[in-house]
Every structure is written in C-alpha cells, then in structure tokens.
Amino acid sequence: MASNNLIIGLEIGTSKICVVVGESRPDGTVKILGVGQTPSRGIRKGEIVDFETAMKCVHEAVVDAEQKSDVMIRSVYVAVAGSHLQSFNNRGCVMLPEDRDEIDEQDVEDVRISAREVSIPAQNAFLHSLIHHYHVDGQDGVLNPVGMLGHKLEADFHIIHGVRTRIQNTIRCVKELPLDVEDVVFGGLASAQVVLTQHQKDLGALVIDVGGGTTDYVLYSEGAVRQSGCVAIGGDHITNDISMGLRIPMARAEKLKIDEGSCILGNCLPGEMISLKDDSGFAGKEIERETLNTIIHLRLRETFELLKRRLDEEPFIGYLGGGIFITGGCSLLSGIDHLAEEIFELPAHVAHAQTASGVTSAVENPQFSTAIGLIKYAQAVQTDRPRRGIRGIFGKIFSGIR
C-alpha cells in the first residue's frame, strides 16, 4: 500500500478518541479508509488529566482504526484543544538588502519569524502562524510575494500559541504508544478545513466546534483566519448541568441530553414529562421537558454569548458572508442552529464533513469533523502549494524539544 499518501488524524477528545485513516488522492480529494474510536477516559476539557488511562484509550482507538482500515498506523496528525490556547494577530516586517529587490522564499520565512517576535508568556509555544496576506512596499493584499520586486515585505499573521508543556503532554501520550507525531493542529482549525469550502472562507465564516469538553471557534474573513480560540465549555458541562439540575446520575443525564435534549424554549406542552425508566441504582423519575430544555438553553446561550463578546472585540463578525457553521458532537442538539442565529444575528448551519469520499456514514457526522479535518489539513500542508491559509511549522519548532 502506498503509505506515502496515507494520512491519519487523531483527535483526543473529551468524550471520545477518534482515529480517521484517510488516503490523499492526487486530485485533492480524501478517501476515508476507516474510522476507529473509543469513548475516552482521563480527559477533561480537552486535556489529559490521567496519562495512563488516556494512553490506553488512544491505543484502543488506534487498534480499532487499524483493524477497520487494514492499515498499519505509524504516524499521526494530532489535534489539540484546551483553554490555554490563545491567539492574536500580528504584523511582521523585513527589509530586503540593498543589493537585491526580488523577494524569495527565505524572505517570506523571515517575515514569519519576525511576526513571532512578540512577547508571549515564557512557558508558551507557537502552534500556528497563519498568514492573512502580505504587503510589499505598501501594496496591500499580496497573496504570494515570492518573485515580486520590493524592498519592504510585511505580513499579517494570525498566531495561535499555547502552554508548551500542555501541548507536549498530548504529544507524549501518542509517542509512548509508540507513534510518530507528524504535526499538532489546533482542533478548531482542523474542523474548519472540513466544514468550510474555500469559497466560504473567502466570504467570511465562523466555525464553532462544540465538542465534549471544549468549544473551539475559528473565524475566517477574506479567506484567512482572523480570530480563533478555545473555551473550556462543552457538552460535558451541559450533561453536568442536567445531572445537577434534575438530580440524576451523569450517565443518565448524558443519555437524556442526546435522546431528548433541545435548546429551544417554549416548544413543548406545559407539563410535558419525560419518564426515565428505573435502573439498578436509580429509581425511575419523571422530569419536565421544559426544565431539561431550559438547562440546556441557558448553558448554550451563555457559551454563545461569551463567544460573541470575544469576537466583538474585533470588527470581523460584521462581515461574515458565509454565516455560522456549527459542528462537533454537541451540534447534534436540536435547535442549536436557531439559538446561534438568534444570538449572533447571522444565518447558522449545522455542518459536517462533506468533501471526502469513502466510508461516508462516518463522514456524515459532525462528531468526526476535527479528525477528518486533520487529514484535510495535512493534505493541504503536504501538497506544499504556496497557498495562503494553512501552514503548520509546528513540527520545526518542536523538533528540537521532542
């Protein structure tokens, strides 16, 4: 098997660990060969809290994926999440030497490094530097300056960074298995690759990946990432709220959320009850549907409002032509798109991976957006076309550390 174009995405999520084996085709499409997953343990809010247990779970998922796709997995792309991830926009600038006026690859690399010459906390490391566009001698909107003439090269970057050790924990967990880590990618960014088309990125779009432990968001405008971030609130919080509010066990609350939950208020009969069957260790109970929906609604509303406040700090949200795309496991909650529409005042859709072929049932679920997105991301990086947008050089940065 031509292992060269095999790409494996590994998402160590709060609720599940998911391994997607994909095959990159020369025409730019991805074929999904198999999906392995296990419910995860030892993960909270997107980060490992129990190393041994998490490692076992990752191993199980990898084995599962190997069996299903009939492929030996050696190296993976890993998605990371966690509230420690932060981002900002910065402009880098380099002056070309007097004797040369043609911009080359090295200059582009230099300007990227210059953009990173800002103070981030000492323990933090850069995860991504995503180019918006270049400016050559004051000319705006240059997409690829290589080969152009100029003296002053500037570039706007969106930089995502996080706590070095916390990112390394995820890497170590995979390396212990042992598997190679090709690259580490911010989960929200990976999801966006699969949810959005290039056209939507150009129009401007907001991707919200509401996962189990975290909610990642990436805002695209004019084809480039303008804002991104990660809030450590997710489906787990909803489950926890339900469990505490209705006084039912966690497992019951999770099931109730998935089977009956909705975040639309006022759409059920007053006094409409949901009866929970009794079980060992749990006496049956009846709960009011409106109560359940209220709990879910309040949590999601708060989360979205928090995102909106963050995004409002910069003016991009007003220019989204593509609207809002919600993905991740929690996007399966009924009515979540309506709630987002109400809060952001923009059209919202629940989205999942579409641009892949193969095991389609696996693809058509927003739960796998991140893992499949990793493959799309990797494909974009590997083809090494000088496209703006995605460029991971995390491997380079971390090669010394590992």
Added chain:
Amino acid sequence: MIQLSKNYSLPERAPEFIPIKIVSVGGAGLNALDRIVLDGLERADVVAINTDVQSLASSVAAHKVQLGRTMTRGLGAGGDPELGYQAAVESADEIREALADARMIFICAGLGGGTGSGAAPYIAQLARDIGALVVAFATLPFSFEGKRRNAQAREALARFNDVANAVICFENDQMGDFVPPQAGIHQAFAVADSTISQSVRSIVNLIQRPGLIHIGFDDLLAALRNRNGRCLFGFGESDSDNRAHEALTQALKNPLMDRGRMLEEAARVLVQVAGGPGMTLSEVEILMQELGRHVSEQTQILFGAAVDARLGDRLAVTIISSLAADHDLIPQQTQPALSAASEKLPVWEQPQEILPRIEIEPEPTPMEVSEPAEMTPFEEPAPIETVPPPPVEPILSKSAPERTRYGEPEPVVSTPHKTPAKEEKPAAEKSVQAKQEVLQFEAVTRGRFEKSEPTIVEGEDLDVPTYLRKKIKVK
C-alpha cells in the same frame, strides 16, 4: 338540588341502563358532539340541535332538530342570543319530543354565539320540565373573540347555572394553554372538543357502569356542587405494567386538571377507578395513595370502583371535582382559619368605625402603624386588639354585627381584614426564599469538574451550571 338528586338516585347495581341523552346545541356543541360520537359512545343517545341547517346536515348525530324553521329559515342565529332563544321557543314541541324518555340529559353548548347562548339554556329548562336531570357542558369563548361575545357567554352561563343540575364549564382560553405555542389554531379547538368528548363519555360510563362501589348521580352532583365554579376533570387510561400510576398521571395531565395542583383546594373529589377483572386491590390502593398526595386532608373523597370486562387489561381513572369561582377560593381554602377570624372580624372593624366619628381617635392609629414598622408585624396586631377594643367594645358590640350583616365591605375595613391573610402569605414566601438560599449554597459544587482546572472567564466560574449562576429556578 341535592334533595332532587336523592329522588333520582340510582338503584344499586341497576340491571338496566338509565336512558341518557346527549344534546348538542349550536355550532360548537355540534363539533363536540361529532367528536363524542366519533370517539365511540355507548349507552346513550345523541341529539343535535341547531338553527343552521348546513351544520346540522353535516353532523353525524342520528337525531337532529332544526330550530326556528320560520324565524331563521335554516340560517344561523347570527350571534344574537335573543334570536336563538326565539327560535328555540318556536321549536319547543320538537325539542320536547326529541328529549322525551330521557332521565338524564347532557347539554353541550359553546356559549357566546346566538344559538348556544340563547337556545341552550331554554332547552335545559325544557329538559328540566320533562323531569330529567340536566348536566350542562358549556365552553366559554377565547378571550380574543371579543368582549361582547364573552359577556353573552357569561350571561348564558348564569342562566345555565339557574336551570341545570350541574354545569361543567370549559374555558377555551385555558385549553389554549395546553397546546404548544407553535401548534395550529385548529389544534386548540380540537383539544377543546376532545376534552369535552372525554368528559362526557367518562361521565356516561361513570353512571352506566355497574359498580362495585357505585357512583350515582348524587355523588356527581356533590362533586360539582360549587355554583359558578371551575370544574376540575381528569380521565386517564393505561394498560402498561404500571397502569395505576400511569392512568392517574394521565388523568392529572388533563387540561381541566391543572396537573392536580387545583385539587388541593377542592372540598370534594369524585374518583372512579374502573378496570377489567384483573384489577387488583393493591393497584387501587397505590392509585388512591398517590391521589392522596394531591388533595388536602379536609377533602372528601367520593370513591367508586367498577369492574368492566370490556376494559380488558386497561385501568381507567376518572376524577371530577369543582372549585368555587376564583375569588371565593380563599375562604374555602382557609375555612378553619376563617371561622376563627370571623370572631375577630368585628374587633378589627371597631377602631375603623370609630375613625370617621371621633376625630381625636386618628392619633392612636398612626402610632399603631408606626409600631409594626419597628417590630415584627406578627406580634403587633395582638396587643392592638387587646388594648384599644375594651373601652370601645360596649358601644360597638351592638352595631358591629349589624354592619357585618349588611355585608358592606368598606375599602377601609377590607384592608385590616386582609392584613392577617397577607401576613400568612409572606410567611409562606419566606420559606420558599429560604429554599432558594439552600440552592445557592449548593452552587459551590461544580459536579464532575470538581477536581479539574476551573474554567474562569470574565471572573465567573463557568463550571458551575448556568442556571445556578443566573439564579434561574428550574423545576
């Protein structure tokens, strides 16, 4: 009324059925009747009465009577109760003929329109004249149908109350509350129709079904004794493993039941449990125990049980009760308290009576007012009662009872009368507030995130459930 019912009380385990007729008057009544017939009705005849030939023709009822052949000429009464009444008078003989032989007559009418408001009370009168017992099922219009229509409906309802032995009143507005907000309007009307249908059918069954512990018409009248009252009605049926519980829950879910909350205030509650031969004593016990939680201790429960082979595995519960009209709720609810208070009443009035007469008196009252402000309101009234009354009492002990008899609740008088009641309520509210405080204490817990790194954004610990932080009470 009760005496009458005694005359008609049914012989125990009547072998033959009582002739019952269900009469619908007007357009809304016809809709309800169709629903009743379509839902399946046994052991009762149906008669449709209307001025409008068109709607009469489309009715599924076997027996039809057209009102006012010459007066309205087959058209409706045009929302004019007077016309409806005249039409009914014109066709009185036909109506009598249609109602003949019935010992019990149920009249279904939608009040507010011409025929329903005008003719239905007259028909009820005719039915009484024949010597039948009359139970009226009346629907009041939605409030959006206009004040005029509502006034007509109220007037007709008052007439019904004078004539019929019992009136079960359905407020359409209330039905609207039990339809999802986004459901179509036809659903709201359908809910109203099916609620009427369900209650008519279950009352027919209640009376016709040979009972182990029989429920007679007297029991029914007793349960519905509150004039102008609000009818509480619930019917539930289940054949699951936990059928006793489920049937009761379903009965309490009925739009006319308000989830059993109102039952607590009812003085009498009629309950009939019917089931197939497989119905066990323990099931009935479970059911009655559960129901017991919804009623107060003073409530009189009129219990009936029936075994009906046709029910098979199903168990059916019918709950009927009535409340006094909304404003009379309080006295009924706090009867023991009121009897005690009634002695105090004149005492309360006395200082107030004096005020207008002797102008020097107002001085003490401001003091009285200021005192409660300083101290707890609970303790204050007592010393006031004891201190000022003695000198005044000899004079007023004669006049006070007279005044109360006149029943002139002066606005001034009513305020001190209300205060004891209000003082009770704050006590209740305080206890509720205390509960909320307990909730706030629990808010410190973060559930499964107890041991993980807190998510603190903008100074708030987002791991704590949102509804706790926003202090929105769920449940």
